[in-house]
Amino acid sequence: MQFWIIQGLNSLSLGGLLFLLSSGFSLIFGLMRLANLTHGAFFMLGTYFGATALRAYSGLNIWVTALGAGFAVAAIGGLFERLVLTRLKTNPLGQVLVTLGMSFIISDACLVLWGGDSIPVPTPHNLQAPTRVLGFVFPTYRLVLVGCAIGAAIALYFLMERTRLGAMIRAGVDDRQMARAVGIPVSNLFTIVFCLGAGIAGAGGVLGGPILSAYPGLDADMLPLALIVVILGGIGSLLGAFVGSFIIGFIYTFGTALFPELAYIILFLPMIVVIAFRPQGLFGRVGA
């Protein structure tokens, strides 16, 4: 019983982390029709930035650090989008190759800057004491992480569905040319979306730090998870990314605990089934 409950909580916290990773990926993929394979690297950059800052200044708060790292990664992402990706608007293969190449570059740069050893990110002091619920002991930080993901989901939903900016972005997705003809600066909005997606990944990287640590290869571990979540949930659907994150959180946690040697089969099999039999994903629009 203890095993199931603890693993259940681990699944939830991984799900929350996956949502912070994949919501930005899904936004960028859904709105810009751009499979941003640099996304895992953005997440890893966030983790390294966070690890460095938190270890250098012991008084630093992890939430402020996540915010700062989010802005830093958003700025890097924005530059990348403006300088390179805007030139590849009608070239999906070029986008795949360029974003993959950029991801290798970032990952190598991190290796040069931070070395090959993993760097732990300290859990915030005030969240180190475990929380007791119904006689079970839970790591408090993991519970808070789930709360963060839910908060981010609500904020993103509000931004995209309830604000004029969100409606303008969706108008640009519906009919880019016509959106421009009513005065919507579509390409600037897409840069904002890209920055936002990269920024959430960067902030998520910091918040995931106490669980994952910063290490070379973190990007390559996270990117496939983001892909699976988004394909399972439906491309461009925030609800899909949310539900997909928690489903994958459970599958991955229990899969690796119960059948450690089959982890990748357990992970990728659902993705293949979805692509083959329900290509729009659980919550995606048909043809998306």
Next chain:
Amino acid sequence: MAAEALSLTNVHAFYGDSHILHGVGFSLQAGGVLALLGRNGAGKTTCISTIVGFLKPKEGEIRLFGEPIGGLSPERISRLGIGLVPQGRRIFPSLTVRENLIVAQQRERSTEKPWNVERIYELFPRLRERHAQFAGTLSGGEQQMLAIGRALMGNPRVLLLDEPSEGLAPLIVAEVGRTIKRLKQEGQSIVLVEQNRQLALDVADQAVILNTGRCVFAGNASELLNNDALITQNLGVFHAH
């Protein structure tokens, strides 16, 4: 009143390699309605696409109240005051009716009586009833009203309507005609592209006929009404009465 709201001078435009507009030139008087007529493929929609910036003119000049706008980006041209009701309506299907209007709101300070969602709903009460509905689920006539409302939300100095009666039932066509007249009364400068000559000449002061990318007539709309030869040659296959 004599000011030129929109003027084209010797405009040449291409789709890829094909030369569509061969030196088109005309001008719309401020507060007037100009009917842009011609057969299918005469270059009417290309002309509109060039004015709004979807196509860059290879040669020639386009001016909005004297300011050159040829070759600018569509969003820039829109912000300077060109409103478009495109052929096929092209409303944003996954946005609600209300969202379709608010995303297009701009230039509120350019006029004393700016358009807002409330005024559009007064103009088209059907849109108020449907305000929370996804625009893609509207009927053709309702989509046309929404497309006109969306263009007005930008408070355009010149409104371009590309075949607003296309594919609509006669009753709705009549309503579109009344709307255009009402906008004209309010002083809106309008370029109206129409296959429905009756509708167009009914409201227009000026008329321009394009034939294979060239202007073959530019003058008062009334001159066209009695000029059967010109009409037969450039517009109708048959001249039906």
